[in-house]
Amino acid sequence: MVSGKQSVEKRSETHSEPRKIIIRPTGGWAALNLRDLWVYRELIYFMTWRDLKVRYKQTLLGAAWAVLQPFLTMVVFSIFFGSLAGVPSDGVPYPIFSYTALIPWTLFSKALQDASRSLVNNSHMITKVYFPRMILPLASVLAGIVDFLIAFVVLIGMMIFYHVTPTANIWTIPLFLLLALVTATGVSLWLSAMNVLYRDINYVLPFLTQFWMYITPIAYPSSMVPEKWRLLYAVNPMTGVVEGFRWALLGSGQAPGMMTLVSTLVAIFLLVSGMFYFKRMERQFADMV
Amino acid sequence: MSKTAIHVENLGKQYQIGQQVGNYRTLRETFSEAFSAKKSAVEKKALPPESIWALEDVNFDVEPGSVLGVVGRNGAGKSTLLKILSRVTEPTKGLVEVYGRVGSLLEVGTGFHPELTGRENISLNGAILGMKKTEIEAKFDEIVSFAEVETFIDTPVKRYSSGMYLRLAFAVAAHLEPEILVVDEVLAVGDAEFQRKCLGKMSDVAKEGRTVLFVSHNMSAILRLTQETLVLDKGHLLLRAPTVEAVDYYLSRGLTQEGQRLWQPDEIPAQAAPFKPVAVRLQDAQGHVVEGARCSEPFYLEVEYELRKAITGLRVGVYILTSQGEFVFTSFDTDDPGKFEEYSQRPAGTYKSRVEIPAYLLNGGRYVVGVNASSYRIKTYFHDEQALAFNMDATGAPGTQWPENRLGTVRPELDWQITKSNGEGDS
Numbered sequence: 001m002v003s004g005k006q007s008v009e010k011r012s013e014t015h016s017e018p019r020k021i022i023i024r025p026t027g028g029w030a031a032l033n034l035r036d037l038w039v040y041r042e043l044i045y046f047m048t049w050r051d052l053k054v055r056y057k058q059t060l061l062g063a064a065w066a067v068l069q070p071f072l073t074m075v076v077f078s079i080f081f082g083s084l085a086g087v088p089s090d091g092v093p094y095p096i097f098s099y100t101a102l103i104p105w106t107l108f109s110k111a112l113q114d115a116s117r118s119l120v121n122n123s124h125m126i127t128k129v130y131f132p133r134m135i136l137p138l139a140s141v142l143a144g145i146v147d148f149l150i151a152f153v154v155l156i157g158m159m160i161f162y163h164v165t166p167t168a169n170i171w172t173i174p175l176f177l178l179l180a181l182v183t184a185t186g187v188s189l190w191l192s193a194m195n196v197l198y199r200d201i202n203y204v205l206p207f208l209t210q211f212w213m214y215i216t217p218i219a220y221p222s223s224m225v226p227e228k229w230r231l232l233y234a235v236n237p238m239t240g241v242v243e244g245f246r247w248a249l250l251g252s253g254q255a256p257g258m259m260t261l262v263s264t265l266v267a268i269f270l271l272v273s274g275m276f277y278f279k280r281m282e283r284q285f286a287d288m289v
Numbered sequence: 290m291s292k293t294a295i296h297v298e299n300l301g302k303q304y305q306i307g308q309q310v311g312n313y314r315t316l317r318e319t320f321s322e323a324f325s326a327k328k329s330a331v332e333k334k335a336l337p338p339e340s341i342w343a344l345e346d347v348n349f350d351v352e353p354g355s356v357l358g359v360v361g362r363n364g365a366g367k368s369t370l371l372k373i374l375s376r377v378t379e380p381t382k383g384l385v386e387v388y389g390r391v392g393s394l395l396e397v398g399t400g401f402h403p404e405l406t407g408r409e410n411i412s413l414n415g416a417i418l419g420m421k422k423t424e425i426e427a428k429f430d431e432i433v434s435f436a437e438v439e440t441f442i443d444t445p446v447k448r449y450s451s452g453m454y455l456r457l458a459f460a461v462a463a464h465l466e467p468e469i470l471v472v473d474e475v476l477a478v479g480d481a482e483f484q485r486k487c488l489g490k491m492s493d494v495a496k497e498g499r500t501v502l503f504v505s506h507n508m509s510a511i512l513r514l515t516q517e518t519l520v521l522d523k524g525h526l527l528l529r530a531p532t533v534e535a536v537d538y539y540l541s542r543g544l545t546q547e548g549q550r551l552w553q554p555d556e557i558p559a560q561a562a563p564f565k566p567v568a569v570r571l572q573d574a575q576g577h578v579v580e581g582a583r584c585s586e587p588f589y590l591e592v593e594y595e596l597r598k599a600i601t602g603l604r605v606g607v608y609i610l611t612s613q614g615e616f617v618f619t620s621f622d623t624d625d626p627g628k629f630e631e632y633s634q635r636p637a638g639t640y641k642s643r644v645e646i647p648a649y650l651l652n653g654g655r656y657v658v659g660v661n662a663s664s665y666r667i668k669t670y671f672h673d674e675q676a677l678a679f680n681m682d683a684t685g686a687p688g689t690q691w692p693e694n695r696l697g698t699v700r701p702e703l704d705w706q707i708t709k710s711n712g713e714g715d716s
Contacts, residue, residue: 019388021376021386021388023373023380023385024384024385046413046416046417050400050405050409053405053409054402054405057404125417126377127377129377129417130375131419283379286378
């Protein structure tokens with residue numbers, strides 16, 4: 001009985017699948033083949049889950065890091081920029097002003113840090129087994145969402161403490177989160193693929209992240225930037241993200257407009273170009289990593 | 290059902306020498322190359338781009354349900370072939386058509402994370418190998434019992450013994466149920482019991498009508514499990530024949546090089562550095578290279594090698610195998626505790642490790658010499674299980690007054706005592 005049942009199962013499995021796979025050299029700019037990514041969607045989930053699980057098992061403070069990093073940065077910013085330097089904060093208490101920006105920023109910088117090393121760190125997988133390589137940086141970016149949510153809970157606590165009521169536009173937060181994720185994924189695809197070929201990226205990255213933070217309105221409001229430079233300023237998609245967060249949660253800053261549009265377009269450009277570049281470099285990974 | 294499982298046509302894979310070594314470039318190199326490209330063509334000719342074809346013009350078809358062996362020396366292109374078939378790396382030219390899912394046992398334990406429990410690793414590893422979540426759940430119990438790790442399933446695998454770890458990793462891969470299974474040298478690891486299990490699983494797979502590609506240095510396993518075998522050498526497919534014929538061809542042609550084996554640069558894997566094997570030689574008492582040896586006289590095996598850098602804990606040794614691939618013995622140059630102390634660190638330089646194989650040890654027949662250079666538990670620098678083959682001549686061995694073949698691989702000269710009891714106990 002049992003063996004009969006098993007053989008039926010097996011037959012149905014093997015018969016449904018024998019799909020033909022053609023392996024041949026691909027030249028130049030290969031097609032993105034997003035379908036493959038869809039077939040392997042469960043692996044995206046598992047890799048994300050692994051990244052989180054391992055991190056929380058290995059670190060002493062676990063989830064607390066998700067809060068400590070933006071929180072302590074906020075404290076330092078509040079003391080030096082908010083109190084001592086007197087940087088304006090659009091009429092919102094400075095701590096909450098900077099923390100609102102630091103949450104999506106931490107998501108972004110963490111994603112860059114983890115994702116750009118994801119291919120090199122998982123070289124044993126790349127050289128042994130086939131799967132869409134894009135899954136590795138993607139999973140690193142997605143793992144950041146959990147940290148983001150934890151840090152967001154603290155923000156809610158702070159808003160209660162400072163008696164800040166969120167605006168009715170709070171529903172747009174997922175959209176701005178998506179913009180942050182698109183930007184992070186785009187940049188990560190570029191950096192992770194480049195990191196396989198040029199290990200310089202490891203050294204460039206801390207500098208790049210720091211530089212990027214200064215050109216994003218985190219410690220200061222974007223209203224400090226002269227009007228005529230605003231659109232150029234918004235070419236950095238994280239500007240659109242941070243402005244959006246402040247607008248939706250605190251009611252300060254700019255309502256979404258041209259700046260948000262510019263940021264969104266740049267983010268999409270980064271993602272699409274990153275995917276093509278990654279795909280083009282992908283076939284060398286197993287030989288180079 | 291289609292008539293082919295794998296179709297390979299004009300397959301070729303080229304490696305830049307620097308690239309194969311796994312050298313990533315620095316931005317500086319790319320920039321400087323961009324500028325030097327403008328330099329004179331003369332200079333370019335002086336330095337031809339160093340590249341090798343790890344695989345060239347390979348053509349073959351495999352029918353569904355067949356078990357095909359692949360043999361070849363180190364650097365023959367076996368691993369490259371498997372990597373292309375399992376889509377890890379792209380070919381430089383040619384075409385492969387694969388009908389169905391390819392599972393490969395060269396990825397045993399890929400993605401295993403030491404911090405995660407056995408249960409978690411099964412899910413993760415299954416997903417990496419391309420199993421669906423429902424599929425993993427359905428086979429979970431089967432995997433656990435195959436691996437015999439029931440009691441430790443919720444323990445992080447970093448606490449597993451190496452045997453348990455390997456069994457679990459293999460169990461997941463073995464339950465993938467691909468249409469095409471690719472097996473590479475996994476049998477070199479693990480204990481005898483585990484190897485038996487692996488081989489059993491492989492023949493089950495074949496009986497179920499799925500296709501198996503089996504790469505091994507173990508000729509007896511190849512003979513036992515496969516009907517047909519491909520012989521690869523230096524990237525070319527030399528022969529495809531029924532296994533018995535192919536193994537015979539491989540052992541007789543590929544190996545004997547008049548009593549010595551010199552390693553070409555392209556036969557030495559990049560990870561051997563800083564160890565560089567030069568040669569292994571079969572010698573007589575006078576130090577002359579000989580093609581064969583006699584049971585009644587001692588002979589010598591000499592391994593010559595270079596160390597580009599000092600290595601700590603290096604041991605260089607030989608295996609003797611029968612032509613069926615069974616190990617007769619293994620011996621290292623620092624087996625002796627005194628030598629072990631003396632050579633705990635070997636400075637850079639050229640070395641020869643020479644060993645006397647005493648008379649009256651091996652039986653007549655054909656033997657294979659393997660070479661291994663490793664630091665225990667640190668790294669295997671170099672490993673060639675088929676470096677050299679030679680014949681032992683039984684003339685003068687004990688018992689040759691009867692011109693018959695003696696069973697067994699050793700033929701020691703033993704001291705028999707024959708006593709006759711004088712009928713006391715008989716009555």
